[in-house]
Amino acid sequence: MITQKYLDELTYEVLGASIEVHKIIGKGLLENVYHECLKEELSQRKLNFFTEMRVPIIY
Template sequence: MVTKKYLDDLTYEVIGSAIEVHKYFGRGLLESAYLEAMKEELNNRKINFLTEMKIPVFYKEKPLNIHFRCDLYIENCLVVELKTSQQIMEVYEAQLLTYMKLLKAPKGILINFHCNHIFREGQKTFVNDYFTFLPQE
């Protein structure tokens, strides 16, 4: 069962993975390189995930002929989007929140590898109503 504590612990591990990747590569690579390294790091930590997962879009219960793709969908409850941008822009935040809503995921992390320090300036964590109603433990 997914709980707030479980999601917090999972978030800690994912951000730790990003810190490890960033320590190794630093900033300046393409997003695809960080994604591949994150996949390796998550595998090393035995964390289950889907990558480049297609997210279907529905309109009034009817599937539309479009899909979004999230970078990482971790343990079927945490959406992770990776960026390599000068700054985290509002459109990236909106993208992550949309993916969370479509997947009914209670939590998401936006990670920007184009920074000096992942924890202080390179990540933002988001929760939504699904998180609010999860049990604490």
């Protein structure tokens, strides 16, 4: 069961990873650079994640 506490802790970890990436590589780079760095940071923190998921959209 996913609890609010679990979601709060997960959010804290993901935001922390994002801030760490920004502190290390700075601003002004292309999105794919941040994407690769964030994947590495999340992996180092042993967080499971999916990337580049397909989302069905009707336009």
